Amino acid sequence: MSISTRHEIADIARQFGTGYIEKYRPSVKKIKVLFDILQCRTLALGGHEERCDCCNEVRYSYNSCGNRHCPKCLSTKQAIWIEKLIGQTLPVKHYHIIFTVPHVLNPVCLFDKGMYYKLLFSAVWRTLHSFGYTHYGVESGAVCVLHTWGQNLSLHPHIHCIAPAVGYSLKGGWKHIGTYDDYLYPVHQLSGTFKGKFLDSLERTLRKMGMGSEFDSLLQQAWNKKWVIFCESPLAKPEHVIRYLGQYTHRVAISNNRILSMGKTHVTFTGKDYRGRAQKKPVTLTGVEFLHRFCQHILPKRFVKIRRFGIYNHTSKRNLGLQFKPEVPIGEKENSAKKETSQEQIKRLTGFDIGQCPKCKKGRMHLVRELPRIRSPPRPLRQLIHTFLQ
Known part of the structure; x- marks a missing residue:
């Protein structure tokens, strides 16, 4: 069975979140984590519009939630x-x-x-x-x-x-x-x-x-x-x-790329069976049970x-008074004095150039305008997420 990235934990939370909350009555912290995952990289958190200086391609990027339990933010x-x-x-x-x-x-x-x-x-x-x-x-x-x-x-x-x-x-x-x-x-x-x-x-x-x-x-x-x-x-x-x-x-x-499919009642994902030479096998749970197990690991x-x-x-x-590393040579000190931008650091560490135009691959993306986050009217978190899941 091939892995599909079409479904994400956010999709599972949206479809089965109400059932999970009604059955297990989780803590506010667990609900907050699901709520953050639902909003992550959506217009709800705001973002920015960018334009390529070469081909005029326009890209909309939305802000991350920053929650340490979110699979998109780590x-x-x-x-x-x-x-x-x-x-x-x-x-x-x-x-x-x-x-x-x-x-x-x-x-x-x-x-x-x-x-x-x-x-x-x-x-x-x-x-x-x-x-x-x-x-x-x-x-x-x-x-x-x-x-x-x-x-x-x-x-x-x-x-x-x-x-x-x-x-x-x-x-x-x-x-x-x-x-x-x-x-x-x-x-x-x-x-x-x-x-x-x-x-x-x-x-x-x-x-x-x-x-x-x-x-x-x-x-x-x-x-x-x-x-x-x-x-x-x-x-x-x-x-x-x-x-x-x-x-x-x-x-x-669990990461999003391990999710194979999501039906009306169940979710299937890949897992290693360490009793069978660590072979990857599909694991199927009800959507509510999936969220229950996922939330058990919230710290x-x-x-x-x-x-x-x-x-x-x-x-x-x-x-x-321990010194682990020898004194850095003068030449290296001079190079290290030039601070990297966040884009340069991400490119060096991950190989992904977030400033490059995704279409022409030649131009650079420049900020056109900030997109404000959508402010929801204040109300209890349980009611808010229940409404969000409808």
Whole structure:
């Protein structure tokens, strides 16, 4: 089955949004995300009219919503983030480590996502940090990214980490870490330590919230399960693993190009079946269930999903007086002094020249006039989006 880009998440929200709201009564934040996606790059948000200085072609461009859960608003941010991180990492091999949590704990996650994800980050770093000291006697580091979904949009919280194959020795100076460049730490020990740290902190937090008895059985099931952490052999250059990690940074649960079809009641999209050699297979859900699963991955307000720890944390670097990169040569300083325009940066990073005429490919597009956004009369958000979906 070939992939069609004719349907977007905005189309699904428009057709099934009312049913989703009536069935699940979602929070205002979730409704706001759907509302932003519906308005993204439409006249509702305003835009601008441009004209080519060569062939007089006219183009209308509409503003993006800027919501971090919108699939249309993240590609440029992703490219910029990757370039920035490559420039801030040590020029050494990096390990890719994935910390996963059993699905039996999903009800706890849904009870309080902010608490759950915060404890998850904490347990991941406390595990890596302790192993750095006990195995190599160094202050280690990591860049960690929260990823909450599986290929079928199910709730599957896990954290991707990249960790450098060096640490800062307690005696001062850099020290290589990793055994024969094959693995960073013993995976079985890493898994057991992470399991203990996460479940212990989760139990204590739930007791403080007065919810310990509510989730006792689930926590006991989690203790009885075998936890698995994946640690891949390091790649030769850090930019390789960073570009791979970049796939998970500025992404939402599903992109528009994975949507195959949308009918009167159901939506079909592609997903990898990891039980069948990661082959792509169609997944069909009702439209309401699709939106329900999509909205499960909306992060709490102001939650930081990308975090740096240890020698990659800005505060630690400053306290230890670490200098990752050699002094930039004078010639390069002069070149870097010439600031890029946003158009030049986007072209360099993505290869797409937004200022080029899409018709003649020779002229440049110039602003003719601004298009004002359409102001809707103020009313409650639920009523507003319900009206918008009619």
